Amino acid sequence: MTYSDSSNSALPLEGMRVLSFCHYLQGxxxxxxxxxxxxxVIKVEPTKGAFERHWAGAEAFIDDVSAFFLSANRNKRSLALDLKNPDSAxxxxxxxxxxxxxxxxYRPGVMDRLKLGYEAVAKIKPDIIYVSxxxxxxxxxxxxxxxxxxxxxxxxxxxSASGSEPxxxxxxxxxxxxxxxxAMGIAAAYAGKLKTGKGTRIESSLFNAGIDLQTESLTLYYSSGQSAKAFERxxxxxxxxxxxxxxxxxxNDAYVAISLNPVARIAEALSSASISEVASKNAYKDRDLVAATVAKELQSWRFEDLAKAFDAAGVWYERVSNYDDLRFDPQALHNGVFSTLALKGGDATLVNHPLKYxxxxxxxxxxxxxxxxxxxxxxxxxxxSADQIGQFTTSGAVVTGQPLE
Known part of the structure; x- marks a missing residue:
């Protein structure tokens, strides 16, 4: 893979410097x-490396390089620093x-104990955008x-909301x-800083993110007076x-996802008498009956034949792909979703940035x-100076290293 020179084309956040004291995945x-x-982005990590360098799900390492680390650390610079060493101050x-x-x-309180909490940092840089x-x-x-x-x-x-069983x-x-x-909050705060010269204190939590994912579902549930029985399906x-x-x-040969479609349209597309019989039912209140009827009808269909029937009738559907299918999906290839990183131990496939500019x-x-x-x-x-950097490495405050191979 070749790496581009950002000087050739401006990117939206050029000029922003981020010190990332992060590990695992979210940060x-x-x-x-x-x-x-x-x-x-300067990744400030322990002298033995951030957690994600040493662990990977599915034991996915290329030689000794963690695929987990590769998934979330491109376009960054690494500074290996012992935050507890007096020389690091x-x-x-x-x-x-x-x-x-x-x-x-980090967990709440850790940055304060390291004398890197918001108050300490703001004394050094009053207009800092501090994100926890x-x-x-x-x-x-x-x-x-x-x-x-x-x-x-x-x-x-x-x-509890996913699947007919949790x-x-x-x-x-x-x-x-x-x-x-x-990233959205930081970009917004940076835009504000460019206008006002003021920093921002941002606090985020995985708990809130997990709730935010379900904005539609939760609003529907609480606003319509539902009970847990609604999840039974x-x-x-x-x-x-x-x-x-x-x-x-x-x-017969695959799985298909069927989106919002009138039941009568499905019946017409499949020329199905059994589905026609339930087309007049309430598709929400009688959803179990409708779903069971559709499931029984579809089990003998091949995907190729079903696709022709559904396309002709304007039914919204997609074949259920697995990861092997996705890697060579024509739209994924067209969108430039994946890239390949060559390492000494083999090639890694990475997921690119999801937006175009x-x-x-x-x-x-x-x-x-x-x-x-x-x-x-x-x-x-x-x-x-070179002598000072040498002293930092001798004291163990700093570790210098080489690129991944």
Missing amino acids: PAAAQYLADMGAD EILEKLIATADVILEN ATGFGADGPLRDRPGQDLLIQARAGLI TATGFAVVDQHGAALL HPNVGTWFHEAPYGVYAL DGRVPEMRMPPPGLGEHSQSILSDLGF
């Missing part, structure tokens, strides 16, 4: 969105003075509980949504609040960094 993914949009003071944003996702991402919030009765994606899905009602989402949905919300029905046949159905997807200007890969250049830019 790193938020910082990656900002880096993709042109921000100078001088480095941090100079570094903070150059920053627009501090982004951290926690599990449940900076205060409150659940402040100290672990804020991990699955646990948030459970507490926020997402698991079902966890098949990926870290809350982390990723929380990251997008963080035929296993083919996709949500508790949609009418049938909205959901996923097994075919002036018709272009932001390119990877820098691959995910090696631990401390940019420590020396960052310190040099701050005005430290």
Whole structure:
């Protein structure tokens, strides 16, 4: 892969500097969105590396490089710094003075104990945008509980609302949504700073992000006086609040997702007498009967034949793809969704930035960094001499490293 020179085309957040004190997924993914949009993101990580360097789901490592780390750390520079080492204080003071944003996702109180909390940072940089991402919030009765994606899905009602039985989402949905919300808030605060010269204190939580994901569902539930009985439904029905046949159905050779469609249209498309018989039913109140009838009709259909029938009738549907299908989906290829990063141990497939700016997807200007890969250049830019940098490395305050291979 080649890496682009951002000087050739301006990106929306060029000029913003972000110090990212983040690990796991939510914080790193938020910082990656900002880096993709042109921000100078410095990943300040422990001298042994951030957590995501050492763990990967499915034990997905390419040699010793974590695919989890690769997923959320492109376009960043790495400064490996021991925050507890007394020598790091001088480095941090100079570094903070150059920053627009501090982004951290430690547990509440950790940054204060490290003397890097909002009050301490604001004394160095009064116009700082200081962003804290926690599990449940900076205060409150659940402040100290672990804020991990699955646990948030459970507490926020997402698991109970998914599937005819409580079902966890098949990926870290809350982390990723929380990251997008963080990036949105930071971009908004930066726009405000450019106009007013003032910083902003931003507080985010995975719990709130998990609730925000369900804005439509929760508003419908509370506003219509529903009870938990509303969640009971035929296993083919996709949500508790949609009418049938909205959901996923097994075919002879595949699965198909059917969106909002009049039951009579489905019956006509399939020339189905059995579905015609239930077309006059209330598609929400009698959704189980409608879904069961559609499911029985579809089980003998092949997808190719069903697609022709549905297309002719204007039915909204899609074949259920798996990840192998998605990798070579023609629209995904057209949209430039994926890119390949060559490493010594093999190729990694990455998901690109999801938006286009002036018709272009932001390119990877820098691959995910090696631990401390940019420590020396960052310190040099701050005005430290080669001898001083040598002293910092000798004392263990700083670790310098090489690019990932």
